[in-house]
Amino acid sequence: xxxxPESQSFCCPDHSGHAPAQAILAQxxxxxxxxxxxxTPVRRRTLEILLQAHGALGAYDVLEQLAADGFxxxxxxxxxxxxxxxxxxxxxxIRRLNAFTACAHPGHDHRAAFLICETCESVTEAPxxxxxxxxxxxxxxxxxxxxxxxxxxxxxxxxxxxRETADxxxxx
Amino acid sequence: xxxxPESQSFCCPDHSGHAPAQAILAQxxxxxxxxxxxxTPVRRRTLEILLQAHGALGAYDVLEQLAADGFxxxxxxxxxxxxxxxxxxxxxxIRRLNAFTACAHPGHDHRAAFLICETCESVTEAPxxxxxxxxxxxxxxxxxxxxxxxxxxxxxxxxxxxRETADxxxxx
DNA sequence: TATCTTATGTTATATCATAACAGTCAAGGC
DNA sequence: GCCTTGACTGTTATGATATAACATAAGATA
Ligand SMILES: [Zn+2]
Ligand SMILES: [Zn+2]
Ligand SMILES: [Zn+2]
Ligand SMILES: [Zn+2]
Numbered sequence: 001x002x003x004x005p006e007s008q009s010f011c012c013p014d015h016s017g018h019a020p021a022q023a024i025l026a027q028x029x030x031x032x033x034x035x036x037x038x039x040t041p042v043r044r045r046t047l048e049i050l051l052q053a054h055g056a057l058g059a060y061d062v063l064e065q066l067a068a069d070g071f072x073x074x075x076x077x078x079x080x081x082x083x084x085x086x087x088x089x090x091x092x093x094i095r096r097l098n099a100f101t102a103c104a105h106p107g108h109d110h111r112a113a114f115l116i117c118e119t120c121e122s123v124t125e126a127p128x129x130x131x132x133x134x135x136x137x138x139x140x141x142x143x144x145x146x147x148x149x150x151x152x153x154x155x156x157x158x159x160x161x162x163r164e165t166a167d168x169x170x171x172x
Numbered sequence: 173x174x175x176x177p178e179s180q181s182f183c184c185p186d187h188s189g190h191a192p193a194q195a196i197l198a199q200x201x202x203x204x205x206x207x208x209x210x211x212t213p214v215r216r217r218t219l220e221i222l223l224q225a226h227g228a229l230g231a232y233d234v235l236e237q238l239a240a241d242g243f244x245x246x247x248x249x250x251x252x253x254x255x256x257x258x259x260x261x262x263x264x265x266i267r268r269l270n271a272f273t274a275c276a277h278p279g280h281d282h283r284a285a286f287l288i289c290e291t292c293e294s295v296t297e298a299p300x301x302x303x304x305x306x307x308x309x310x311x312x313x314x315x316x317x318x319x320x321x322x323x324x325x326x327x328x329x330x331x332x333x334x335r336e337t338a339d340x341x342x343x344x
Numbered sequence: 345t346a347t348c349t350t351a352t353g354t355t356a357t358a359t360c361a362t363a364a365c366a367g368t369c370a371a372g373g374c
Numbered sequence: 375g376c377c378t379t380g381a382c383t384g385t386t387a388t389g390a391t392a393t394a395a396c397a398t399a400a401g402a403t404a
Contacts (some may be wrong), residue, residue, distance in 0.1 A: 143330030
């Protein structure tokens, strides 16, 4: 993990938007309960794993960690927990990466958009009400009833842009 | 295929936005040539297959048809042709479906958004300049340099909504 | 406790995608 | 023409992602 001690489990720029893991886990627990569901040990641990991760994790990466913690070692174990989290708004699936990431601001329903950095592979969850609204309009124009959407942008994050600029200066 | 004779190769609602296949193929040929590349037989046939398809096709569906036409029968044959088409703006990859679809209006650069019907599995390419713009703003706010994006909406298409409404009336 | 429901773990298999290499073909220089 | 060169095609093999189906275990209900 190699975390700096003051940030319990957050370690990289893509997590700057996150509330502390403790808070999110507690919130997740109550949110799930209020839907008559349970945040079982595998599910809870899966969420923790996502919260601690740099960027997004593949299902098999999660599985590896779950297995190391004594949970089942077969793919369905990870996929079930991950799908549960996604269905309950605690995590998101990043289709372009075949990967999953903890939701950066769970609790309030939101259409999420993701910014995927090609350089550092970080994944940032951006507010996307405006994007969602524009998409809603486009859909409506086609007579299409929109139920949900995947919005994923690929490019370069602020930190990597800054780093690259700095490198340029060093060379010159 | 069960096509009506007047529509050469288009058979379902999601193709209503398409120009005739002949025109698209000719256009594709010249477009590709102008980039110093070749629309070889496999590539051309792959584009035809996509143009004739209902909805989007998986790589292995395309492969099956290519093999039936005497082309190679191994996955790379299909993936290479499909990737070529995508890179040259002649087709799009639909990540949510792990599938590919012919571009409905090739030739002019465009940020495409896709409307995926959960009922009939059709895939419609919607104009999305507004959505792209909104996403650009959201990205900029985060200091993110956007290079390209995946925008995929899931819901129900016009035809399926109409059909469902009609069914409701029949029952009542 | 008996029963019902939900969740977990396992085996097995399906589906999607690429690495690596060998043969083929077309275009340009001689 | 003929040879070099680079682009394209085909093949084998393997990797990566995801789910079906069923047996067991743990919570909830009465
Ligand atoms: Zn979120
Ligand atoms: Zn970055
Ligand atoms: Zn298009
Ligand atoms: Zn439909």
